[in-house]
Amino acid sequence: MDIKLLTVRSEIAAGTRGAGMGIDALIVASLDQKSTFFSDNHVQNIDDVNNILFKNNQYPNAKHIDGVHTMLERVSNATSNVLAKGETPFVLAGDHSTAAGTISGIKKAFPNKKLGVIWIDAHADFHSPFTTPSGNMHGMPLAMVTHLDNQSEAVNQPDEETLDYWERIKSVGTSEPKLSPEDIVFIGVRDTETPENTIMNKFNIKNFTVDEVRKNGAIETASQALSHLNDCDMIYISFDVDSMDPSISKGTGTPVANGLTVEEALAINTTLVSNQKVVCWEMVEVNPTLDQHNTMANNAFHILTDTVKSYKHSRIVKV
Numbered sequence: 001m002d003i004k005l006l007t008v009r010s011e012i013a014a015g016t017r018g019a020g021m022g023i024d025a026l027i028v029a030s031l032d033q034k035s036t037f038f039s040d041n042h043v044q045n046i047d048d049v050n051n052i053l054f055k056n057n058q059y060p061n062a063k064h065i066d067g068v069h070t071m072l073e074r075v076s077n078a079t080s081n082v083l084a085k086g087e088t089p090f091v092l093a094g095d096h097s098t099a100a101g102t103i104s105g106i107k108k109a110f111p112n113k114k115l116g117v118i119w120i121d122a123h124a125d126f127h128s129p130f131t132t133p134s135g136n137m138h139g140m141p142l143a144m145v146t147h148l149d150n151q152s153e154a155v156n157q158p159d160e161e162t163l164d165y166w167e168r169i170k171s172v173g174t175s176e177p178k179l180s181p182e183d184i185v186f187i188g189v190r191d192t193e194t195p196e197n198t199i200m201n202k203f204n205i206k207n208f209t210v211d212e213v214r215k216n217g218a219i220e221t222a223s224q225a226l227s228h229l230n231d232c233d234m235i236y237i238s239f240d241v242d243s244m245d246p247s248i249s250k251g252t253g254t255p256v257a258n259g260l261t262v263e264e265a266l267a268i269n270t271t272l273v274s275n276q277k278v279v280c281w282e283m284v285e286v287n288p289t290l291d292q293h294n295t296m297a298n299n300a301f302h303i304l305t306d307t308v309k310s311y312k313h314s315r316i317v318k319v
């Protein structure tokens with residue numbers, strides 16, 4: 001089973017500048033570690049629209065939503081094309097909004113298969129333009145793909161043009177919701193706003209806390225997360241590096257205290273991808289401009305290469 005690295009240097013949905021440089025920071029980490037990873041694997045780059053950041057944002061409740069829509073279409077098409085060729089996309093992206101494009105692309109490639117998502121993150125990323133506290137769309141990918149606008153919890157009144165783009169974003173890949181909220185499992189989520197808590201409670205979404213990971217072990221937590229999605233046909237894993245503790249590195253835009261260690265994140269990701277239902281893995285939010293000595297990228301690169309290794313190893317056809 002061949003993998004394809006999809007690089008997406010997009011950062012327009014983050015509130016802090018620099019996540020677009022995360023991919024190049026990973027490449028620098030690989031060179032520093034004398035690894036040939038980026039030449040051993042196929043890389044396909046998806047052009048970004050980061051120059052939109054030079055323009056004033058017109059959409060306070062969904063910043064640069066026009067550009068985010070463009071990026072999600074591109075990521076969705078690339079993801080579904082890779083899957084259609086029988087390859088597995090490993091997406092390396094800037095801000096986390098990209099994940100909505102990835103998920104849409106998976107569903108576009110396999111419309112009749114039931115999708116489960118394991119979301120490893122400090123945040124729930126379940127906001128909509130109605131509920132966002134910041135307008136930053138990297139806090140919205142799970143609402144985009146589940147179509148949960150959460151209007152009953154509204155704190156904003158988005159304008160018509162914003163809502164028009166929001167509907168178009170919900171239709172990227174396919175006009176249907178890409179998955180049910182029940183088929184999401186969180187790991188490490190610890191910084192949410194009230195409207196997100198309402199969704200998590202309403203749909204009884206399981207969150208494996210950092211304490212649980214530490215108590216039960218990372219490998220056991222990963223197996224339990226997979227068990228939760230037993231009735232899904234395919235699984236996508238989204239790894240936001242801010243799931244890890246800021247003491248490791250400040251190299252991410254929205255760090256939150258009390259996160260996972262590198263070893264825990266590594267064990268969780270390598271265990272998860274060895275499951276045969278996994279069709280795609282993604283890593284996001286490395287921001288070297290906030291870092292020292294490229295520490296986050298060095299750690300993230302280690303997790304990336306071990307995760308790819310585990311994926312390939314678990315797919316070796318035994319005769």
Ligand SMILES: NC(=[NH2+])NCCC[C@H](N)C(=O)O
Binds near residue numbers: 125135138192242285
């Ligand atoms: N992918 C991320 N880093 N998301 C951070 C979101 C933070 C906050 N909940 C917001 O919506 O602004």
Ligand SMILES: [Mn+2]
Binds near residue numbers: 122123
């Ligand atoms: Mn996130």
